[in-house]
Amino acid sequence: MTQIAIDAAFDSGNIEVLSIDGNTARLAITRDHMSEFAQWFHFRVTGAQGEAVELKITGLNASAYPGGWPDYDACVTEDREYWTRAASSFDAGEENGTLTIRYTPAGNVAWFAYFAPYSMERHHDLVSEAAASEGVELVRLGTTLDGQPLDMLEMGEGETQVWLYARQHPGETQAEWWMEGALECLTDPADPVARALRQRCRLHIVPNCNPDGSRRGHLRTNAVGTNLNREWANPNPEKSPEVLAIRNSMDETGVDFAMDVHADEAIPAVFLAGYEGIPSWTDDLGEQFYSYQRILDRRTPDFQTKLGYPKTPAGKANLGMSTNQVAERFGACAMTLEMPYKDLADAPEPEQGWSPERCKLLARDCLAALLEWLDTE
Ligand code: ZN
Secondary structure, three states, X not given: OOOOEEEOOOOOOXXXXXXXXXXXXXXXXXXXXXXXXXXXXXXXXXXXXXXOEEEEEOOHHHOOOHHHOOOOOEEEEOOOOOOEEEOEEEEOOOOOOEEEEEEOOOOOEEEEEXXXXXXXXXXXXXXXXXXXXXXXXXXXXXXXXXXXXXXXXXXXXXXXXXXXXXXXXXXXXXXXXHHHHHHHHHOOOOOHHHHHHHXXXXXXXXXXXXXXXXXXXXOOOOOOOXXXXXXXXXXXXXXXXXXXXXXXXXXXXXXXXXXXXEEEOOOOOOEEEOOOOOOOOOHHHHHHHHHHHHHHHHHOOOOOOOXXXXXXXXXXXXXXXXXXXXXXXXXXXXXXXXXXXXXXXXXXXXXXXXXXXXXXXXXXXXXXXXXXXXXXX
């Protein structure tokens, strides 16, 4: 009997092969280095052209977010461009929680991932193409613990300081697809929203806050197992140099509006989280966030306000989280954008589910909402 082969020794690859029997494989996700988090997977399968394969990812009751697996279909591509979904089912009672992925590859190789990956090579293409655009400056903010550059792009001539940053959590690749959409818009000299924003704002954009976690195939942490979005109160060079570099740069520019881009494992919706519970909360500052949320809700059917995180009670905000720290530190309107791994419950698209294409379109709506929001301030 011929066996399929499974590989993951490449940029952002993550899977451990427990056993292979013909076209069936038992697999497990490797934990983020020096941490307990496990959820991101990315591997390829060869040797099953035209034949059904069954891929069983086991042990998921111990993953970071077990609630991410019910109603989730794995992402799959054969051409590494167009990502669709492979029918998947979760059984909490099989081998401590097993996601079974079923797929019949048309060709000899198929790639599977938790969400469409965004490689470091593509990241460098994105940064370099944007940096070559008229009026865009590339700032090298610092060096990661693995020795990779941490890059920021700046543009615009206005007074309002806008910060957009993504992938503190590296397995949330949706966030960098969003960045690709945002940068395509902002660097287009013909785009009316981009032209108006660049006239009125100075934009500071960090497309990938966690290059090490990205390349290592982590879900949530950097090279030494640090969850960067808990470090914003006291970042340090040993554990969280990425956050220290970004926050120092923010201290130089100030911040009026900030969006930290993420994805949520369990909730089948796009939503925003604000900064309720910060010590210096005022209803006026809070209204800046609610106003933006209403504008985005009106602009795109892919956004909604029914599903999301509960509001933090007064005075209980965790200032280690980026947007709480930025709202408190600068009096800024600072929000977290969350996109799903699953499809949208309200607006499903069964072939692709939530996809890179939809992340990019959402970014354009977020920028158009920002322009409208500036007029309300
Ligand atoms: Zn996140």
